[in-house]
Amino acid sequence: MAQAVFTANEAREWSAPRWRPRRSTVLAFAMLAPSLLFLALFTYWPVVQVLWQSFHGQIRVGGPQAYVGFDNFLKLFADPAFRKALANNLVYALGTVIPSLVLALGFAMALARSSRVNALFRALFFLPVLIPLVAAASIFLFLFLPNVGLLDYHLAKLAISGPNWLGDPDIALWSIMALTIWKNAGYYMLFFLAGLQAVPADAYEAAILDGAGPWQRLRYVTLPYLKPTIGFVLVIGLLNVVTQVDHVFVLTKGGPSDSTNLLLFYVYQQAVENYDAGRAAAGTLVMLALLLVVTASSLRTLERSFGEKDA
């Protein structure tokens, strides 16, 4: 008896109208299908593949792929070139993101008021953003050229003999960083220009009435209002640090002696030049972990601006 009631209830639960998907559901998934297909192929599947590959390898040369545990990671971290690339990437991150952020804020504050001259200068700072990183590198190749290059030629007029900008392992990474700052500061400036428009004018007036100096106005009025913008620019800057290595390819190929090698370039080398799939996969996984750490911090912002909960 009880059994019969139970099955009757269950039957009602699973009866047709609930079971058959609604029309709008079918339509929605049909519309999402093209995107989901490409996301599956080129975002989810590669992650699965990298996870699998980083724990597998050939135990003997030419042998089949077998589970090797953390072997790839141990080899990866034992490789001085990888450790160098990781350390370089950290220096590169600090040495490019912070100066470009400070410069971008400075540019934006100086050029915030709209006038024809300011618009021109804003455009000038924005030009490097538009050219390919490879093109920028081609120009800087001559800039950094020893003796007859742009820098050395003009330094020589001041009786200064410059270092070997790209050839000296202690200097090369800093030269690359200079190029990155030049390329990106104008991009970040745009966000600060937009952010500054949100600072109410009476906030400054009140600060001036209270006798606040320029530093105090920056510290207590401008920066608090720009806090979300600074966070946002920081995330984009850190993403760029991991994902953009074209200039390394043109200028130094990671050399001399790996002094300018960065993670993505290292992974590229492992995959394309050394054919070491396991190590490339392990390296990719390290980068993915770094990206997740960076973007997870901005997840709240992304959810708010794009998410289901509308502000």
Add this chain to the structure above:
Amino acid sequence: MSAATLSTGVSTGEISPKLGYAATLLIAALWMVPFIWMLVAAFNPESIGAGMASLVPSYIPTLANFHEAWASADFPRYGLNTLIITLGILAVQIVTITLAGYAFARLEFPGRTLCFYLFLLQLMLAPVVLIVPNLTTIAKLGLYDSLMGVMAPYFASAFGTFLMRQAFRAIPRELEDAALIDGASVFQRIGFIYLPLAKPSLVAFSIVSVTAHWNEFLWPLMVINSPDLRPLTVGLASFTRGAEGAQAWGVIAAGTLLVSAPLLIAFALFQRAFVNSFVSSGIK
């Protein structure tokens, strides 16, 4: 040097702008040096020698370096490839992001939140980082060494989808309801009501997408093997390597100018649209 001048620039920013302003203009001049050199060197009748470092033209400008660059690399072919890649990606993206954007903006369905996070994942894991596994996929699909192989990973865009979703949401539902009563199908409603009204967002997305893929280097470098299929960036890199060996700096400058010019000209023509779309881009 710049740090010291800059700190005054920041501090005096809005109210007593003189010093900070002067510092900014000074840095702007410094910022222009690479471009000025590119122009001066590109139109130089010479291409080699000590005079190449000059920033002041002391010659009658010629197109000799452009001829040389044009002859030593197939720039028209590279340009065509880049054009096919950027426009091909954009065309497919507009279809995928419009459909997905509409689904997120106007349809109720189970698993919506899950789908949202699935899309969000693409924003968090930049495609560039996945070049190595994606190359395997492209090879398995038989797309290695083809322009389609360069384009395919970018056909879905979470950023574009979310941008379209925002734009569609801002459009009053009454417009769609009126069309519905007139018997318009869902695709007609999207084509005649949603897309025209979402044009600013579409333009913003298009500029960001085209700029990003016009300038892309590492991924096409890995996918493309035949010289005929190289896009501009890959062509320029190999051209630069060749000319660097010959120390032909004027030719390198001319080639670089050729590759950079299209976007620079587009920016000069549509400055406001470019700036607005880059501000809205943030995370691609």
